[in-house]
Amino acid sequence: MTQTPTKTPRVIYNQNNRLTEFLKEKEGFRPSPYLDQAGMPHIGYGNRFYEDGTPVTMEDDPIDETRASELLNFYIEDTANQLMNMPGFDKLNPNQKDAIISFGYNFGKNFYQDKDNFGIISGAVANNDIKGIQDAFGLYVNVADDTNEKGYSKSEGLVNRRNAELEMFNTPVKVTPAKPKSMYDRYVNKEEEDDTVSGE
Numbered sequence: 001m002t003q004t005p006t007k008t009p010r011v012i013y014n015q016n017n018r019l020t021e022f023l024k025e026k027e028g029f030r031p032s033p034y035l036d037q038a039g040m041p042h043i044g045y046g047n048r049f050y051e052d053g054t055p056v057t058m059e060d061d062p063i064d065e066t067r068a069s070e071l072l073n074f075y076i077e078d079t080a081n082q083l084m085n086m087p088g089f090d091k092l093n094p095n096q097k098d099a100i101i102s103f104g105y106n107f108g109k110n111f112y113q114d115k116d117n118f119g120i121i122s123g124a125v126a127n128n129d130i131k132g133i134q135d136a137f138g139l140y141v142n143v144a145d146d147t148n149e150k151g152y153s154k155s156e157g158l159v160n161r162r163n164a165e166l167e168m169f170n171t172p173v174k175v176t177p178a179k180p181k182s183m184y185d186r187y188v189n190k191e192e193e194d195d196t197v198s199g200e
Contacts, residue, residue, distance in 0.1 A: 012094045013080055019098040022168065023072060023105060026161055031062040037143045037155060044068030046105070047075060075105060082109040087126035096133075099169035100125065106161065107140070134169065137162040 014020060027046035033056055036042050041056045044063055049055055051074050063071075080101050083089050089100065103121070104111055112122040120139060124132030141162055145153035 013097040013101060014076060015094055018095075018168075019076060019101060020069075020073060022098070022164070023076065023102060024069075026102070026164060027072075029065055029068055031064065031068070033058045033060050037157075043071075045072040047071045049075075075109075076101065079104045079109040083112070086112045086122070088128050089125060091128050092125070093173045095171045095173050096169050099137075099165040102161075102165050102168070103137075103140070134166060137166045137169070 024045055029045055030043065033041050033043045035058070036046075040048055041058050041060075042048055043056045043060060045068050047056065047068075050071065080097070083097075083101060083104055086100075089097065092100065107118070111118045112125070115122065118140075121133060121136035123129075124136050138159075141154050141158040142152040143155045143158065144151065147153075
């Protein structure tokens with residue numbers, strides 16, 4: 001008996017390279033290894049690892065922008081594919097997915113499995129609670145700070161990143177109406193569809 005092959009669901013995201021350009025702007029390109037706010041070595045557009053999982057070290061050779069873009073695109077796709085396993089992620093529209101992928105690029109593709117630190121935003125995504133997701137972005141803006149009695153402080157860089165992700169999340173998706181297949185289709189479909197998708 002021949003079985004019908006199963007198709008892997010297509011993840012619709014990064015339309016017109018919007019997410020790629022967004023991350024290039026927010027991460028910034030650095031050809032040589034550098035330490036982030038947590039003291040971890042990164043390179044290029046904010047990458048901690050190379051494609052094979054080898055961690056970046058401060059002794060690594062510099063890379064050019066083309067190589068940095070390769071790393072960036074690899075980890076955008078890697079993060080997006082992992083987030084397909086995140087409960088509720090598939091219910092988001094493409095712009096909402098981009099915002100969550102950016103969040104995962106920043107905090108790690110498996111962030112949703114860390115219920116202690118990311119349970120609020122993960123729970124909101126799982127419940128398709130759009131308002132809850134919107135409110136949650138602003139919670140993830142702190143970094144470790146030994147000089148602060150609380151042990152952490154607010155990072156203006158993360159505040160700006162979360163605000164930009166929220167703006168992306170809230171951007172409606174434009175839907176291009178399908179062209180009629182024949183001269184008679186216009187008489188069959190009389191109602192015009194709204195040209196935006198909210199994802200709610």
